[in-house]
Amino acid sequence: MDKVLVIDPALAPFVDRLAASLPQGITIDIVSDFSDEDLARRAADATIFIDARRRIDGSTLAMAPNLRFIQFMGVGFDPVDRGAAASAGVAVAYMPGVNRIGAAEHTVMLMLALLKRVALTEAMTRDGRFVPSDIIVAGIDDLADATVGLLGLGQIGSAVAERLAPFGPTIVYHTRQPLADAERRLGASYVSFEELLRRSTIVSLHLPLSAETHHLIGAPEFASMPPGSYLINVGRGGLVDEAALRAAITSGHLAGAGLDVVEGEIEGINPFADLPQVIVTPHVAGGSRNSMRNVVERCTDNINRYLAGEPLRDLLPAPTD
Numbered sequence: 001m002d003k004v005l006v007i008d009p010a011l012a013p014f015v016d017r018l019a020a021s022l023p024q025g026i027t028i029d030i031v032s033d034f035s036d037e038d039l040a041r042r043a044a045d046a047t048i049f050i051d052a053r054r055r056i057d058g059s060t061l062a063m064a065p066n067l068r069f070i071q072f073m074g075v076g077f078d079p080v081d082r083g084a085a086a087s088a089g090v091a092v093a094y095m096p097g098v099n100r101i102g103a104a105e106h107t108v109m110l111m112l113a114l115l116k117r118v119a120l121t122e123a124m125t126r127d128g129r130f131v132p133s134d135i136i137v138a139g140i141d142d143l144a145d146a147t148v149g150l151l152g153l154g155q156i157g158s159a160v161a162e163r164l165a166p167f168g169p170t171i172v173y174h175t176r177q178p179l180a181d182a183e184r185r186l187g188a189s190y191v192s193f194e195e196l197l198r199r200s201t202i203v204s205l206h207l208p209l210s211a212e213t214h215h216l217i218g219a220p221e222f223a224s225m226p227p228g229s230y231l232i233n234v235g236r237g238g239l240v241d242e243a244a245l246r247a248a249i250t251s252g253h254l255a256g257a258g259l260d261v262v263e264g265e266i267e268g269i270n271p272f273a274d275l276p277q278v279i280v281t282p283h284v285a286g287g288s289r290n291s292m293r294n295v296v297e298r299c300t301d302n303i304n305r306y307l308a309g310e311p312l313r314d315l316l317p318a319p320t321d
Helices: 009-020 036-043 058-062 082-087 100-115 118-126 132-138 155-167 180-186 193-199 219-224 242-250 289-308
Strands: 003-006 027-030 048-051 069-072 091-093 147-151 170-174 202-205 229-233 254-259 278-280
Touching (some): 003 009, 009 027, 058 082, 082 091, 100 118, 100 155, 100 202, 147 155, 170 193, 219 242, 242 254
Parallel strands (some): 069 091, 147 170, 229 254, 254 278
């Protein structure tokens, strides 16, 4: 009998919902923490892993000799060593676009919160200080006046562009190749990576994390952005060199940042807690009720396909190098 093991403890609220959509007799278990000891104890007889953030490498796979399938609950798959999984004969699937609406709305919300100084103004009024002149003199900006640069124009990046259009900003984007159909549909203009950084008053990241994109945005990139510009990241924390981001903000070159992801999320530390110019939310951009309903449905659908010997959806190809 197959055993499903949820290896990220943050997914505990979904275990009952997952179990309700799986065949009777299928065992579903969840780790209590991120320790190797707990994982090794529970994984020995597991045939299916469900994951979101936990690193899966060769040593992890060795703890689960019966493992045959890994399903990620979400659009990210960077925690898995795809080469090790392929060598172990383990299929890996993810969920492209499953949370596109929630993530796109969260992205636009962060842009507006920064431009309208929501964190500062809310803190002032919570303290009983109604002094709008202080905020107005400091400067409140309109999204209509912004040039928004989207790095990545996949399902989430496209959804962001769709939602930005009514606000009226100039939208530019960069991908490996120009996307003519998307440009016509979204009113976005293709530019080089360097030009996007030079022109954009808001740079928004919508890329997967890989060896190629790790710390894609660092000190040289921040230096080329316009003074007073903003960074938005709802993709993966590792896309950004956080030390360089801190330096760009404390120097006054960047006006601020809106981050739904940071590099040390499992540790639960906000590395920008001392900087009011940075809004950090705890990786919730794709966590709307609608998104979570879709995630659970797609997760259990794929597991049921595996159990029935049917083709799996959204399988990751094995790495070619």
